Amino acid sequence: MARQLVKKLLLCGAKSSPDEPQEGHIWVCVGVEETQRFELDAHFLNHPLFEDLLKFTVEEFGYSYDGALRIACDIDLFSHLLQLLRSSNPPVDYMELQLLMGRLYACRRQKFR
Secondary structure: OHHHHHHHHHHHHOOOOOOOOOOOEEEEEEOOOOOEEEEEEHHHHHOHHHHHHHHHHHHHHOOOOOOOEEEOOOHHHHHHHHHHHHOOOHHHHHOOHHHHHHHHHHHHHHHOO
16 A cells, blocks of 8 residues: 555656656655655655655645655654664664654653743
């Protein structure tokens, strides 16, 4: 299911860019109102956490939009997720998106108290 979703999203929004990502990577625009572009290892798209993020993206943007693959989530959450995936930390394979979001937002609340 995740692979079909990724294919639909890539086919609907893919456009060539003058600054191509490294081989095996794709550009991803993250955010809802303001976006930030990330270069992402294409293998990460098969991770269960990304499957959940892509489901949220379909709810937010649908399958048809202009430009690179877009993910509708908080930029800080996405950055944190990338750090975890790049670290090859085994527990990340068993994390749920809601738990990851809860931890990040709890840390933010602690920081602003």
